Amino acid sequence: MRRFALLLLLLTAFARAEPDLSGGVPLTAGKKWALVVGAGNYTKLPPLRFAQTDATSFAETLKTRLGFSKKTVRLLTGGGAAEDAPTSANLLAALSRTLADQSLDRGDLFIVYFAGH
Numbered sequence: 001m002r003r004f005a006l007l008l009l010l011l012t013a014f015a016r017a018e019p020d021l022s023g024g025v026p027l028t029a030g031k032k033w034a035l036v037v038g039a040g041n042y043t044k045l046p047p048l049r050f051a052q053t054d055a056t057s058f059a060e061t062l063k064t065r066l067g068f069s070k071k072t073v074r075l076l077t078g079g080g081a082a083e084d085a086p087t088s089a090n091l092l093a094a095l096s097r098t099l100a101d102q103s104l105d106r107g108d109l110f111i112v113y114f115a116g117h
Contacts, residue, residue: 029109032068034059035094038077039086039116051115052077058113074098086116 038055040048059075062068074094078085083093095112098104 029107030105031103031108032062032066032072032111033098033104033108034062034068034073034111034113035091035098036062036073036075036111036113037086037091037116038075039114041078042117045117048116052079054115055113058115062111 036055036059038052040051055075055077056079059073062073063070076084076086076090076094083090098110104110
């Protein structure tokens, strides 16, 4: 019974403790960025039926329900132009462009989503 009481006391103390914000990490993100990749077609592996639709749905959810801007969500599924194909070169180029963007800030949220092998 003493152990339980001590555990309860410790949990209560931690629950009331204020978070340490001295590290400068914000509790909310300034801007929200995302790189979303849906790779379903491979040369040496079987194709994946839902990778592109999963990635597209994820990107749409970010924009329509979670407050991401259309300008800060990059979708690579191969459903259009060659630069939208989910290749390693396009993925690295999209990541490099995003990281070089002058409006990207240390406190921003950055999500990378990958559906594929």
